[in-house]
Amino acid sequence: MTKIYGLIAEFDQPKPLIEAARRAKDAGYRRMEAYTPFPIEDLTEALGRKESRLPFIVFLGGVAGAITGFGMQEISMTRLYPYLIGGKPLSSWPAWIPITFELTVLFAAFTAVIGMIALNGLPQPYHPVFNAAGFERASLDKFFLVIEARDPKFDMVETRRFLETLNPGNISDVSHSPDESASEDDFSEATTIGVGKWEI
Amino acid sequence: MQRTEPLNTPIEAQLAEPVIAPGQDYRSVTQKISEIVLMKNTPRGWIVGFGIAFALMNVLLVSIGYLFVEGVGIWGLNNPVGWGFAIVNFVWWIGIGHAGTLISAILLLFRQEWRTSINRFAEAMTLFAVASAGMFPLLHMGRPWFFFWLMPLPNTMGLWPQFRSPLVWDVFAITTYGLVSLLFWYVGLVPDLATMRDKASNLVVKRVYGMLALGWRGAAKHWHRYQKTYLLLAALSTPLVISVHTIVSLDFTAGIIPGWHSTMFPPYFVDGAIYSGFAMVLTLMIPLRRFYGLTNVITRRHLNNMAKIMLVTGSIVFYSYLMEMFFAWYSGNEFESFMISNRFGGPYAPFYWALLFCNAVVPQALWSSKIRANELLLWIIAIIVNVGMWLERFIIVVTSLSRDFLPSSWDLYIPTGWDYATYIGTIGLFLTLIFLFIRVLPAISMFEVRELVAEKEGHLPHQH
Incomplete structure (x- = not known):
């Protein structure tokens, strides 16, 4: 049949x-x-x-990137490997912003693409x-x-x-x-x- | 959108050509673009061009091989001038990449429909330019095999990078830029890879495109998410591209060297990057559209618009040069004013005069619509701008370093043959990748051109 x-x-x-x-x-x-x-x-x-889930998922990806970027710099520069140079504060957060920004974009972009592919059920060679x-x-x-x-x-x-x-x-x-x-x-x-x- | 006001001269009529020639349908545009890839016989012109590019790429391989054996001493670097060609080329290539992102992301957000037939190619150009750029800081490290020390990786010494340094920011900026550009490019390619899969007659070719297309079948719900993703990527890439060249410029401004230590650098560098990038797009696009007969999809309107962007960004660059001179005088700082007089009359003065000629004088010709309509002249101007932008980075890096504060520590930087060989070699790498790209992937986004045809021919219910 x-x-x-x-x-x-x-x-x-x-x-x-x-x-x-x-x-x-x-x-x-x-x-x-x-x-x-x-x-x-x-x-x-x-x-x-x-369908409106994707932008929210991407937002979460971006937040994860921001936390990763900022946290990595803050923890490594204040606890794991403090550089004491000219009495400058260890937690000099304005200097963390560029990398925090880059990782926000990086994580959000990967979340967007992987999220789109996954929600679409791809790769699906046969249909x-x-x-x-x-x-x-x-x-x-x-x-x-x-x-x-x-x-x-x-x-x-x-x-x-x-x-x-x-x-x-x-x-x-x-x-x-x-x-x-x-x-x-x-x-x-x-x-x-x-x-x-x-x-x- | 079509222009509605009357056109005064034939030149203006030519330049206002629609972004896609009328009378095309979905099949004809797809056929035109896909046959460049699917044609059985590789055109002779392609083989010759690829051969030259490939030979130049081998110059790069030899240069790098010798560099690994001997070290950076084979370059003309010395004690005050520690950056030399490596950083000049790095900034030049990264800048070229920026036009691709501008075309694909920023023009998308501004709904500039003329971007459609040039975005794919410009994105590919971005990727290859970033690949050429990224190589230089690595080669420039004394021990390039330890390149991964740039990354915050766990290590037995418990070391971490100094996150307050713009050079470390640069690592993150360039890596992010390269990866996001790759994603953007690939996502844009997926529906076209499906078209290639469906059009290819050779089974192996069909399978390869099929795998890369991820089983794309054009379902409405897929398209819906796809477009959302594409817009999100554009919105993410737009601030990203600005951040990248800003951070590159911070590599300089964080130093106290006269000619580097300036708050003007981020916008000046971002603008210069877009300027050089558009010059490179024109340099590559004008011969490409002629060679493959793509004048119906890449029209004079595209060339005209790109020339206008070059004129605008070139004027901002010119303004920045004037501001540099003004600051040198107005600050009353003798090192700053020496830096300018050294540029005009020092050992590298011919380079500076050539730079002003290439970047500030020549592009003024673009005010004339007759010149913007002349492909050959436009192509020559674009090449001159490429040269000028390279000279600009040379002036910034070399003149400032070679003569800073203490005359006793001055020294001249004279590039060696290996400096030139490495530089020319990356042009070979770049062109090799471009030639391969044109041969194996659709260089123009087919689905977006089909969408444009539907819009132009009134096949869509309503337009936004």
Whole structure:
């Protein structure tokens, strides 16, 4: 039996894709994702998502960097290896600022990049959507909307009918395994596949 | 944004060329940029250029090899002039790097869309310039194999670096700058690496790009976080780049040598860095866009804007020179005023006059839009500015050190062949890396150019 990841609709431009995402959301679909060759701001909102954790995580990274930088200098210069030069105070904090600043930036930048990669679940060499026909153009000039099979409202016939109303260039199945080519005919048996084990 | 006011002359019309030529689509721009990398036959011009650069890089390897055997005595350093070429080149290279960060971070925050087709290349330039720069302080240490002593690492002697010293700040600044620039560059590359993966026909090439692309698939939620990260990195890099050259300038100002001990140095150095960096971007970009036929994506508008930034920063540099002279007179300090008269009439006077000519006089030509529209002249001016900025660092480092307070301890610094060989060698290293970069990675950000096409052709619902 064919395992279906979802249905994919292909568009030529961002505008119809955003419109499609909006209408899919209004139709009650939640488990869906858009794939585009460049970032499109309105898509996030059209898909009904909000992600705001990253800036806070980066802020924490920066704070960690500042504490590390300042603490390292303060402890080493006052306790571990005090230099007594010309009676100057051991805890000469203004001199610690440049390194504190550099480490704040360094930690925050690494947190931003590692955080983004981790939250995105990357590196992920394999993903079912790569099985979709013509998906290599998602990094070139095509715009895709995928409605996943695990969406409670997903139905092979109904969802396909719904996607057709959005006037996409093409609609096809996204198979779960790379060797089973997703042809237009096998959706009838795929309808029996529930959300099952792919639910996270 | 398109200009709306009428254009008076054909020159102005040329310079106001849109940042991307009309009539392009996603596929055509991607094709144009990616084929430079994916073409089967390496162009002959590339092979010749790379060959020359690689030969020069070998000069560097020989120079470093001999340096490790003999020590810094092979350079022209002596007792008053302990810094010499190593620090001159270090500051020069770091300064060149700054334009890359300025283009990719600061212009992004200011939403300057013309940065899009030049940022990738400028960031790569930053990385390679930092690599060339970072080498010099290490080579300059008498015992470069102990370079890790610069870092606060646990050691059996229980020693710590002196954190009150700008030289130690410099270690942190340059390391942070190098690493953050690398992150910025790589993050910018990820979606383009995915495009390369999808376009490559050779399986091995496909796999390599695929691995580097981390499985990027362009999902909307990924893009959303991606853009946030990119903005955050830009916001972090902006103060970082200013701090880096500020700290480099503090290496000088913390010393009491006349010509160094000045509160003007941080802004003067940061500005000079941007000036030399833009000169280097132009030096590399003008031949590149011609050779690979990229005139549709790197238009005259880009060259014009960069020339204008050079004019502005060059004028600030000129102002700084005038202020140095003014302070020398106004302070009433005889060592300061001697420093200026020594620059004008001392043993290194020809260098100082050449510096004023290259950095202050020649760039004034950029006021003319005719000259800004002339690629060849612009390219020559950019090279002259590169030379001038190198001379500036030479003047700052060498004239001040060679004649400070006590005439009995004066001495001249005469660079040896090894000084020149090491310097030319780093130019070889830099160019070698640039040539390799152009051949194996997309030199222009493809996804950002696609975004620009969508914006220009009205494919996005609304524009900000």
